[in-house]
Amino acid sequence: MANDILLTASWIAPINGPLMRDGGVVFRDGRVAATGPIGVLRNSHPDAEIQDAGAAIILPGLVNAHTHLELSSISRGQTPLRFVDWIMDLMGGGGSINLADGVKIGIQQCMRFGVTTLGDITSQPAISRGILAESLLRGVSYGEVRAMARRRGFLESRLEQSRGVSPRFAETGVTHPGSVEIGISPHAPYSIEMNGYKRCLETARKFGLPLSTHLAETPDESAFLTDHTGPFKELWDHLSAWDENVPRFTGGPIRFAQAIGLLDYPTLLAHVNYCDDSEMDLLTSGRASVVYCPRTHAFFGHPPHRWREMLTRGINVAIGTDSCASSPDLNLVDDLRLLHRIAPEVDALGLFRMATIHGAQALGMQDAGTLSPGNVADAVVFPVKTDDPLGEIIEQPILPSQVWFSGRRIQAETESAAPTG
Numbered sequence: 001m002a003n004d005i006l007l008t009a010s011w012i013a014p015i016n017g018p019l020m021r022d023g024g025v026v027f028r029d030g031r032v033a034a035t036g037p038i039g040v041l042r043n044s045h046p047d048a049e050i051q052d053a054g055a056a057i058i059l060p061g062l063v064n065a066h067t068h069l070e071l072s073s074i075s076r077g078q079t080p081l082r083f084v085d086w087i088m089d090l091m092g093g094g095g096s097i098n099l100a101d102g103v104k105i106g107i108q109q110c111m112r113f114g115v116t117t118l119g120d121i122t123s124q125p126a127i128s129r130g131i132l133a134e135s136l137l138r139g140v141s142y143g144e145v146r147a148m149a150r151r152r153g154f155l156e157s158r159l160e161q162s163r164g165v166s167p168r169f170a171e172t173g174v175t176h177p178g179s180v181e182i183g184i185s186p187h188a189p190y191s192i193e194m195n196g197y198k199r200c201l202e203t204a205r206k207f208g209l210p211l212s213t214h215l216a217e218t219p220d221e222s223a224f225l226t227d228h229t230g231p232f233k234e235l236w237d238h239l240s241a242w243d244e245n246v247p248r249f250t251g252g253p254i255r256f257a258q259a260i261g262l263l264d265y266p267t268l269l270a271h272v273n274y275c276d277d278s279e280m281d282l283l284t285s286g287r288a289s290v291v292y293c294p295r296t297h298a299f300f301g302h303p304p305h306r307w308r309e310m311l312t313r314g315i316n317v318a319i320g321t322d323s324c325a326s327s328p329d330l331n332l333v334d335d336l337r338l339l340h341r342i343a344p345e346v347d348a349l350g351l352f353r354m355a356t357i358h359g360a361q362a363l364g365m366q367d368a369g370t371l372s373p374g375n376v377a378d379a380v381v382f383p384v385k386t387d388d389p390l391g392e393i394i395e396q397p398i399l400p401s402q403v404w405f406s407g408r409r410i411q412a413e414t415e416s417a418a419p420t421g
Contacts, residue, residue, distance in 0.1 A: 004028050004048035005407055008038050009381060011057035011389045013349070015356045016370040019389070025058060027377040027407030035371050051409070053381045053402060057389040059352065060371050061116025061378030061403070063139075063359025064332050066212070066270045066291040066320030068121050069106030070099040070128055074325040079299055083218045084231035086300075088238065090325060099124050102324075103131045109330040110137060111410060114380030114400040117360060117368045119212060119268060119291070119320070121185050125164055132180050136405040138376065140363045142185035142212045142268075147196045150241040155196050159184070159203060179376075181364075183210035188217065189253045190224050190232040193246060197260045204265065210364050212268035215253050218300075219274050222252040254279040263288050268362050270320065273302045280306065280313065289316040289362035292354075294338045296322035308343060311350075318359040333393065340394045348390035377407035 005027040012023035014035050024041045026033040026048060034041060042050075071090075074097065080086040090097075110118060118139040122128040125143040132141060143162025147155035164182045186192045186200040197213075204211040215221075224232040226248060236242040249256050254275060257263055263286030272290045275283070283290065292307045310317045319339075321330045328334070336351045360369025367375045381402035386392045403410055 004033065004045050005051055006041055006045055006048035007051045007053065007058060007379065007381075007404070008041075009053040009056040009058045011384065012371065013057055013059045013352065013390060014371040015060055015349075015353060016372055019057075019349070023058070025371050025377075025379065027404070030377050030406035032371055032373050032375045032377050034373055054383075055385060056381045056383045056401060057393070058371070059114075059380050059382070060356050060369055060375070061380055061405070062114045062332050062355050063318065063357075063363070063365070063369055064110065064115045064118040064321055064330065064355075065268065065289075065318035065359040065362045066119050066121070066293060066322060067106065067330060068323035068325075069118075069132075070102045070122060070124065071097070071323035071325045072106035072109065072330065073098055073102040074323070076299065076325060076328060079301060082231055083220070083300060084235050086326070087235065099127050100131060103128045106324075106330060107131070107135045107137060111403060112399070113329075113331045113333065114382075114403050115330065115332055116376075116378035116380070116403070116405055117363065117365055119183075119210075119359075119363050121212065121270075125161060125182075129164060129180070129182075136410060138179035138368065138378075139365065140181045140183040140210045140212075142183040142210065144185045144187050145196065145200055146187045146191040148191055148193050149236055149243045149246050152193060152196065155192075155199060159199060162200075163203070163207070163209070181210060183212060185212045188214040189221050189249075189256055190235070194249065194256070194260060195247075197262070201261055201265060210268065211262070211265055212270060213257070213262065215257055215269045215272055216274045216279075217271040218302075221274075225249045225251075225253065225256055252279065254282055257288075258282050258286070266364060268318075270322075271297070273297060273305060275306055280309065283310065283315050284313045289318060289358070291318045291320045291359075291362060293320045293322040293327070294335045294342070295328065296326040298338065299326050304342075307339075308346065316358055316361050317354060318362040319354045320359075333398075337394055348388075348394045351394065352390055377404065379404040 008024035012020045024038050025035045123144045145158045162184045184200050186197045220230045223230040267288040357369035380400045383401045384392050
C-alpha cells in the first residue's frame with residue numbers, strides 16, 4: 001500500500017520476542033502491520049516508504065505507568081526529613097504551582113524521552129485532560145479522589161469530577177475522544193476512607209474504568225490506619241480537618257486494599273515500597289499490578305524495593321517516574337539505569353519489558369508496549385554502536401534520535417546528552 005512506512009535499523013526489539021539484527025517494522029494507518037528482517041519486509045511491502053534509522057535500535061514507545069504531569073514545573077529540592085514534610089511543602093506552594101504549565105512541560109518531556117503511553121494522576125481533570133486531548137500521548141488519566149475526616153463529604157463530587165467534566169470527553173466519562181482513557185484514583189489510605197475506596201471501586205466496576213492508588217508508600221501508613229497516630233495524623237491536624245469518626249484498620253495498607261477488593265481488580269498500585277512476606281502472598285494471588293518509581297524511591301531513602309521477588313512470583317511490575325517534585329525529570333530510561341546499578345544481574349531486555357509491555361498491562365492498554373502486528377504504531381529509536389544495543393542504552397547517556405506516534409515521526413534527531421538522574 002502507498003501509505004505504508006517501513007522503518008528499518010541495525011536492530012529491532014519487539015519486546016515480546018528476541019532482538020533482531022537488521023530488522024524493521026511496517027506502519028499502516030497508525031498500526032503495526034508487520035515486523036521482521038529488512039529483506040523480508042521489503043519483498044512483502046514493495047510500495048512502502050522506507051525510513052532507515054541506520055545504526056540504531058527500534059523499540060516500542062516507552063510506557064511511564066505512574067506520573068503526575070501537573071507537577072512538572074516544580075524542581076526537586078533537598079531530600080526531606082519526612083515524607084509528610086515534603087507533602088506540606090507542596091501544599092504550601094500550591095498557590096504558585098501552574099498546573100496547566102506543568103502538564104505541558106510534562107508532555108514535552110515525555111515526547112523527548114520516548115514515552116508515548118502513560119498513567120497520569122490528575123487533581124484537576126478539567127485542566128489536564130483538555131491539554132492531553134490535544135497531545136499525541138495515549139494512556140490513562142486517573143482523576144484523584146480525596147475524602148477523609150471533615151472532608152469526607154466531598155466524596156461524591158470528587159468522584160464525579162474524576163470521571164471527567166471536560167466537554168472534550170464522552171458523556172459517560174469512559175473514553176477520551178483521542179487515545180487517553182479516563183480512570184479513577186482514590187489517592188491513598190491516609191487521604192480517603194474505606195467507604196470512599198469502596199465507592200471508587202464500585203464506580204470503576206460499573207463503568208469498566210481503570211483504577212489506581214498510592215499504596216504502602218511509607219511505613220507511616222500502618223500506624224495511621226491502626227490508631228490514627230504518626231506523621232499523617234500531624235498532617236490532618238495541620239489542615240484543621242480531622243474528626244474522630246475516621247475508621248481504623250489493623251493489618252497495614254496492603255491488607256486494607258485486600259479487604260476493600262482492590263487486589264481482586266486490575267488495580268495499579270503505585271510504589272508498594274513496604275511489603276512483608278505475607279503481604280507478598282496477597283499480591284501474588286491477586287490481579288493488581290505494582291508500579292515502582294526507582295529515582296523517587298531513592299530520593300526518599302526507602303529501604304530496597306522487592307521488585308525482583310515480585311517479578312519472580314509473577315506479579316506484574318511496571319516502572320514510573322512519579323513527578324518532577326521527587327525525580328529530576330520524566331526520563332524513564334534514567335530510572336532503568338538506576339535499576340541496572342541496583343541489580344546488574346537483571347538483563348537489559350528484562351528492564352525494558354518493565355518500561356513497555358508491563359506498563360501497558362498495568363494500564364490495561366493491550367495494544368501498546370510491543371511492536372506486535374495490530375498494536376499502535378508507536379516507536380522510539382536509540383542510536384547504538386555495539387552488539388549489545390539495549391545494554392549500551394542502559395550503560396550510556398543516550399537519548400532517543402526518533403520518536404514515532406501512530407506511525408508518524410514527531411521528533412528530529414537529537415544529540416546524546418549526559419543523564420539527568
